Amino acid sequence: MLGEKIGSILIGGDAVALSGTLGSGKTWLTKGIGIGLGVSPDEVISSPSFSLVNEYEGRCLLYHIDLYRLDKQNDITLLGLDDYFHEKSVVVVEWAERSPGLFPSGFIKVKIEILDDNERAIEIDSDDPVISERLKKGFAL
Numbered sequence: 001m002l003g004e005k006i007g008s009i010l011i012g013g014d015a016v017a018l019s020g021t022l023g024s025g026k027t028w029l030t031k032g033i034g035i036g037l038g039v040s041p042d043e044v045i046s047s048p049s050f051s052l053v054n055e056y057e058g059r060c061l062l063y064h065i066d067l068y069r070l071d072k073q074n075d076i077t078l079l080g081l082d083d084y085f086h087e088k089s090v091v092v093v094e095w096a097e098r099s100p101g102l103f104p105s106g107f108i109k110v111k112i113e114i115l116d117d118n119e120r121a122i123e124i125d126s127d128d129p130v131i132s133e134r135l136k137k138g139f140a141l
Contacts, residue, residue, distance in 0.1 A: 002122065003032015006110075007032030009138035010037060012060040014131070015103050016053040017096030026094040027112065030064050033092055037062050047094070053084065061089040061099055067098040106131055 006016070016033065018026040019139075026057075027065045031045040038058035039045065048054040048066045056062040063084040080103040084091050085104050093102065096109075106128030 001032045003029040003034075004036040005032075005138065006066045006108075006124070007033035007036020009056075009134055010090045010108075012089060013085075014090050015085055015107040016090070017103055017107055018092060018094045018112070019097045021114060024112040024114050026112060029112065030092050033090075034058065034062050034064075036063070037090060042055050052079065053081070057110070059106060063089055063091045065091060065093045067095040070098060082102075088091075108135070 010016070010033070012048060018029065020026055027045075027047040034043070034045045034056050035041060037056075037060065039056045039062060043056055045056060045064065046054065047063055049056060049134040050066050052066060052069075054064045056064065065081060065084065081099075092098075096103070104124065109123075109125045111125075115121055124135060126135060
């Protein structure tokens with residue numbers, strides 16, 4: 001599973017910005033990331049659309065943030081979501097395009113595009129050369 005592979009590569013301090021249309025699989029991917037980070041498979045990883053942030057314990061803390069209901073950058077700033085980004089946590093943000101300024105430098109961008117009901121095109125990228133190298137090594141066959 002792709003999410004598990006991504007999660008196995010992540011370390012504390014990493015941030016993942018997920019973008020894609022409604023129903024593209026952002027929460028599904030986050031479930032896999034959680035498993036890759038060592039979150040118990042019995043733990044239910046669900047969309048935090050209404051709670052905004054869910055926290056899960058694995059080999060490091062996983063904060064799952066959903067910006068779907070937030071329309072304005074000011075809303076995001078007032079909520080103090082940047083406090084979740086620290087060296088002991090991995091932060092995964094759905095609808096990341098709603099707040100590009102939220103992320104620290106060197107984050108991972110994942111774009112999901114629906115091709116049909118059961119097929120997705122996924123782009124994974126980072127501007128940080130160290131993270132890019134870690135991703136390349138993690139996905140090497």
